[in-house]
Amino acid sequence: MRYKHLAIAFLLAIPGAGFSQTNSISGFGETSSKQEATIEGQFDGNLSAQNISQYIKEMSARPHHVGSPGGKQVAEYILNKFKSWGYDAKIESFFVLFPTPKERVLEMTAPTKFKAGLKEMPLKEDATSGQAAEQLPTYNCWSADGDVTGQLVFVNYGVPEDYEMLERLGIDVKGKIVIAKYGHSWRGIKPKVAQEHGAIGCIIYSDPADDGYFQGDVYPKGAYKNETGVQRGSVLDMPIYPGDPLTPGSGAVKDAKRLDQKEALNLLKIPVLPISYKDALPLLKALEGEVAPESWRGALPITYHVGPGKATVHLKLSFDWQIRELRDVIAKMPGSDFPDQWVIRGNHHDAWVNGASDPLSGQASMLEEARSLSVMAKSGWKPKRTIIFCAWDGEEPGLLGSTEWAEEHWDELQDKAVTYINTDASGRGFLYAEGSHALEGFVNEIARDITDPQTKISVLDRRRARDIVDAGSDSKKKELIGKKTISIGAMGSGSDYSPFIQHLGISSLNYGYGGEDGGGEYHSIYDSYDDYRRFKDPTFEYGVALAKTAGHSAIRLANCEMLPFDFRTFFTTVKGYANDLISMSDQMRENTELENQIISDQQYKYAADPTEKIQAPSPKSEVPFLNFSNLQNSIEDLDKTTSSLSEAISKAKTSSTKKDQINKSLYQAEQKLLTDAGLPRRPWYKHTIYAPGLYTGYGVKTLPGIREAIEQRNWKEAQQQIEIAANIISKFNAYLKSVTQQIQ
């Protein structure tokens, strides 16, 4: 077997076609680069697509949400695997609030009677789809209990700008029940914004335009959502804080001090329920009033109206609000040289139902990485730094397992954690990478050295090809062609990296493959092994590619002499964010002035059809000139500092002990970007550069304190946040200078 693998490695050793001996690796010397390449070759040789398939099949055999028998079984399955491979592994438990449905009723009471089925159809083509007894019913976790009846209003995607349009249409949702489409924001934003506008209930449905037959053939003929499919999911207000709502900032251990449920600031007060497009159709068809604006309309065969009118619905939901046991599986492979420097690799194991894709595709890759390392360890190899594998529980309801663990171990993590490497659902297609921008060059080297299973070019070149082809303008295409690298995304939320980077300031990476694995199985009973092997990654070769991507990252970070943090990329990226904010505020100023003039000239009034309800938008407050100079100066200082640091690192000829100290200084640098006070109105989020948006959810806001203040037109706060960010970046700059001096 070994011979065959080496032969393949040799064949692939051509320039630009995947792994190559000729590429130098940052953080390693010339000799150690070659050794590292050999080690990675061995690591890759151990990986098996068949194993990944088998792990997914076994772990997705039954539903395994938080607190379920299946959940316990999966945690133990993972624990036993780690133990069998020789890891120091254990289950670490937390005790968290987790509501499950007791009663779910949705019915239309006027103008005609209709009772929603609220049931996904089992299919003979999908072996696990009929496990009704163990499946969580379709629901949104953290909906409030409620029994409400009201007129129905269609609110498009239910994001703030949709309510601006409703205001122009003279429609108030106060005392009404809203129905919103899934999409265009994280789901939790929809009931939150509805609640802020006085709605008494919220229904979310998957429109076939976004998630159904408009996209492609529906399951089981094709991958897309059939008429009964429903997206479950959390509606915790995670942009306030993730994790157990009752223990913000500290680990939910057995005897932890807990808030009263009413004190938890991230819990909704109104009931919310997700439904299928089959259940949504009669409701939407019954709506009257204005025809919905064109961009609001979906692919159901009806005229979309906004309401309100005679259409009235009754929504009754109650939940079993229990404290349940979370089971994080933690497995360590101690480092030979720097056991107190931890490379942490994580992926959750809990699912809404069977979860073959989400989360088991990433979990299976992680297990295969762990197995491969264990094979190498058995032949005597050790990583220089400690590698810790974490299989999180409770990610789906709100990153519970990772957040509680990170909160519980915060001081040790801030001392020891080099980087947190996350994966989650993954499939066939292109590499997606996001993370700390000091690691952008590192990610490019990782991607350069991995071969795409389908095209046999590097996953870097493949992703670059897609970026070039998909670029929206010729100028953007030219820019991307000129650049030989890919950019990594900034981190918002939506998976377990959030507590590490945003709460603790631990540099993080998140990897996945996708873009050729479209479908509608997400958070439904159809996220099954049968679906996965047909539509997601049929050969499981992308599972292997993901194991290589995360695995090489872990091995390089664990073995390198100097950690590959390059703050020059951080500097250029953050400078770009600041420039973006400056031009955004300039554009807002010009646009506000122009629109206010158009409004005061009554052009909206005269352009409108007098027989329709739509009114002119309201004038907006004028945009003052903000003083960005302190921010600009502090960022500009980074130019020289980061260059000097980079130069010093490349010339460093220091002792091993000193390198250990320098490496520690490098991996702790990101913590200097935290503010003690945290972001306005959400102190749990402490990172000044990256945060999920208060009104986008998963979607990132960069320089979030400033950006969101500008977006909310809170000019005073915007100026305050500019000074806070400038101050933090200045301190960060001073810190990097001191690291440079430490090296020289």
Add this chain to the structure above:
Amino acid sequence: MRYKHLAIAFLLAIPGAGFSQTNSISGFGETSSKQEATIEGQFDGNLSAQNISQYIKEMSARPHHVGSPGGKQVAEYILNKFKSWGYDAKIESFFVLFPTPKERVLEMTAPTKFKAGLKEMPLKEDATSGQAAEQLPTYNCWSADGDVTGQLVFVNYGVPEDYEMLERLGIDVKGKIVIAKYGHSWRGIKPKVAQEHGAIGCIIYSDPADDGYFQGDVYPKGAYKNETGVQRGSVLDMPIYPGDPLTPGSGAVKDAKRLDQKEALNLLKIPVLPISYKDALPLLKALEGEVAPESWRGALPITYHVGPGKATVHLKLSFDWQIRELRDVIAKMPGSDFPDQWVIRGNHHDAWVNGASDPLSGQASMLEEARSLSVMAKSGWKPKRTIIFCAWDGEEPGLLGSTEWAEEHWDELQDKAVTYINTDASGRGFLYAEGSHALEGFVNEIARDITDPQTKISVLDRRRARDIVDAGSDSKKKELIGKKTISIGAMGSGSDYSPFIQHLGISSLNYGYGGEDGGGEYHSIYDSYDDYRRFKDPTFEYGVALAKTAGHSAIRLANCEMLPFDFRTFFTTVKGYANDLISMSDQMRENTELENQIISDQQYKYAADPTEKIQAPSPKSEVPFLNFSNLQNSIEDLDKTTSSLSEAISKAKTSSTKKDQINKSLYQAEQKLLTDAGLPRRPWYKHTIYAPGLYTGYGVKTLPGIREAIEQRNWKEAQQQIEIAANIISKFNAYLKSVTQQIQ
């Protein structure tokens, strides 16, 4: 009654609020401006919304297509009206080919059987919808006879770029039957392009995304197309030439020399049939193969596939190819001072079925204009120039009545016609105006002096408000705010102005109101009085506004001292067209270079999903630098010439006889923009500035010879056409100079 009208005119005489005595009128002196305003006030006072409603109701009482008993009846109705009002009126007949359906069969033969209904549903809410015996069945006029069976392929809108995508998908329509959506081009382009690609038949359907429930509630609940509605219409290749296919360039009088049908270059060789979305659904649902690109998909509740596959259709069509009598109604009011200078006002009277909107809304306004003038004439008023009203027959099949008349009287028209003023279907909303750009200022003065029925501001200000609000960018909005005028559109085709401007070089205008009269009745049995009064112009006040717009235009042109042609607007407009062509060719060059590089770098290949069929686009020929200098110089010369002419006109103190000569020189100027040879491959079209697009149909192409050569990447022809246009514009410049000298 008169007093009341004067009172209203007084109330409206506030600045910017419609007709005002204080506005000066170009072409009139200070005193005559006031007289003209008084005359227009009298004209307006005579107009009655009730009359317009009545004309529409009476003329739409039964189907009245070319050659039908209803058509003869409508022609005689109009003739009798003109005669009763004292006009010198007659019917002028032509004899044209006009095919009507004998047999129509569309059926799916595999994978399941389905026979299309091909029948619009009569409705109790629509009094004339049940007149089946006299209705033309749903068909495309000028389809070839044919009996074909073939695999079905969905081709989106069936325009050239859709076939580029089909090529990338590896799909050839040769020997197959295509199904295309209505929209995004004139309908005749779809079978023409299908035929060019080897298809043996063509089906066109109205997708509910473009024309049906996606747009709004369907008829009779709302105005939009119900599931049985079908858009009839011509598929004559009008961009080659309009009019009787057998008599291009000459009038189809009884004993005219006629081509053999096979020689007519604008007739299709394949059968084509329009169908409803109810009939299209089973066909589209049966398609297999690739899922259609996202932009191709419509609003039917299916996954759109492209085919081909098992889905096979049989299309059998035969027609009764008869020569039929066309009846143009021509009515004259001779001019008192310049009887040989003709202001021509036209609107067609034939319809596909009952045609309340198309064409009777415009026809009714025209009749009311004629009646109002007759009232004034009875009290002794006369226009200085002759006004001729033309109610055209046979517009729907291909501008037959207007083209044959213009071709028959071409020499007299080029001698005497001052301007042709056209209207057609019109409704509620905003003024639309297109025409010769030397009349842009004239149109602005007309629009300045007419009050919008709903908002009571001028129709100029209302249209400006809409342009500002709808502008796509802040910079465009600023530009429009800075400009106090509206732009008039360039003329393509689609109504009866085409022979006048594009074949004879007679300056033309086309007016309509719309934008608040959406619906799906176009060319269906539902274009009825019942539909019109509910959804189009319920109070018929926009019919009055249209009568004022066209009527004031006719009266001003008939009565002015100096004709209000201002070639400075022509200069700036044509300079804009030329600049647009230059930047278009520059962008094409850069884009071609970039795309060819991306193709040769194989980025499309690597960005594509290997499991899908889509291939990279083919590389394109490089774009040479064209020499635009002669065109630029010839246009630039117009700057000074048109300013001098304008100055000379404003200072002109010449005798009445000389003014007569000068006016004639002014109105004949547009003829100097014709080329004898006509446009490449379509000599009937002689105007170098405006033409309908060979592959857009109705849509205009400005500087068409150059623009289409560039679009077709025919660089040699592009350069030739640049020289031709430059030469014509130089001659035009010399002509304007001589007119200036004539004045001084």
